[in-house]
Amino acid sequence: MTSNLWFVRANIAILSICLTFTLLLVFEVPVTLKYSISADRMFLSGMRKLEEKSLNDGVLNTAIHHLEIAALQGHTGAQKQLGKLYAKGEAVEKDLDQAYYWWQMAAEYGDAESQYYLGKEYESHSDVYDKQDAVAWLKKSATQNYTDAQILLGKYYLKEGIENKNNLDLALYWLETAAFQGSGEAQFLLGQVYHNGMGVEKDIQKAVLHYEKAKNAGLKPAIQMLNDLSTETKKANFGP
Numbered sequence: 001m002t003s004n005l006w007f008v009r010a011n012i013a014i015l016s017i018c019l020t021f022t023l024l025l026v027f028e029v030p031v032t033l034k035y036s037i038s039a040d041r042m043f044l045s046g047m048r049k050l051e052e053k054s055l056n057d058g059v060l061n062t063a064i065h066h067l068e069i070a071a072l073q074g075h076t077g078a079q080k081q082l083g084k085l086y087a088k089g090e091a092v093e094k095d096l097d098q099a100y101y102w103w104q105m106a107a108e109y110g111d112a113e114s115q116y117y118l119g120k121e122y123e124s125h126s127d128v129y130d131k132q133d134a135v136a137w138l139k140k141s142a143t144q145n146y147t148d149a150q151i152l153l154g155k156y157y158l159k160e161g162i163e164n165k166n167n168l169d170l171a172l173y174w175l176e177t178a179a180f181q182g183s184g185e186a187q188f189l190l191g192q193v194y195h196n197g198m199g200v201e202k203d204i205q206k207a208v209l210h211y212e213k214a215k216n217a218g219l220k221p222a223i224q225m226l227n228d229l230s231t232e233t234k235k236a237n238f239g240p
Contacts, residue, residue, distance in 0.1 A: 039070040039078070040075065042067070042069040042070035042073075042078070043066070043075050043077055043078045043081075045063075045066045046066035046067035046070065046078065046081075047063075049063035049066065050063045050091060060092075064085070064091060064092060067081055067082050067085075071102060071105065074109065076106040076109045076111040079103070079109070079111070080103065080111055080114045082098070082099075083099045083100070083101075083102040083103035083106065083114060086099035087099035087121075096121075100121065103117050103121075104118060107137060107140070112140075112141045112144040112149070115137045115140045115141035115144075115146070116137070116138065116146050116149040118134075119134045119136075119138035119140075120134075123135075123152070123156060135153070138152055138156070139153065142177075147178045147181050150174045150175070150177050150178035150183075150186070151183060151186050153170070153171075154172075154178065156171075157170040157174065158193070158198065158199075165199065168198075171193075171199070172190075172193070172199075176190065179210070183217070184213070184216075184217025185214070185219065187213040187217060187222075188211065188214035188219050188221060188222050190210040191206075191207045191210035191214060191222065191225060192225075194207040194210065195207035195211075204233070207225075208226065211226050211229070212226070
């Protein structure tokens with residue numbers, strides 16, 4: 001039933017786009033400009049309707065319809081939003097295939113956040129999807145300075161890099177890149193790397209430095225790790 005409803009909506013959206021083109025050609029209006037404005041209007045209309053307090057099936061259907069019109073015109077914001085809605089089952093029935101479809105469309109247009117969502121989902125379902133596809137999407141996102149993708153790549157390479165120095169080097173590279181951009185989580189993970197000597201020589205001073213930066217960024221677990229390090233240091237110096 002859901003797939004049939006989506007098929008009907010998609011066809012209506014395509015008809016709307018064809019009508020728009022026809023009108024533009026008749027009145028000799030620059031197509032690229034009006035095409036973009038039409039997509040923006042549909043996207044904004046869909047988002048406004050999703051935010052209405054008195055949501056009902058009619059309002060939700062109109063919101064999704066407007067987002068689909070914008071998405072089919074190449075509006076990455078609409079594509080990304082549809083992906084989120086289908087992934088969470090908000091305003092529509094949950095459908096991961098539809099979520100991936102819209103995210104991939106936005107990702108191929110170069111949207112870093114959608115690239116991250118695809119990579120994250122592929123990586124977490126590696127029994128179904130190729131890990132290399134997950135890594136490829138995450139790298140596309142990370143190279144656009146999307147911090148969450150950089151952190152996830154760092155975690156991935158840490159997990160994969162126990163017996164592979166190249167993977168450990170890549171883990172450090174992506175975590176340090178995210179940390180440089182102000183990520184407290186990346187600072188915390190770097191603290192753990194140096195605290196536990198994960199592929200590097202154990203370095204308590206570096207661990208403390210990264211934990212301090214993570215604490216300053218608001219990560220509460222960093223406070224506990226600093227306390228643990230302080231206790232370890234005291235025991236090492238003065239005994240139990």
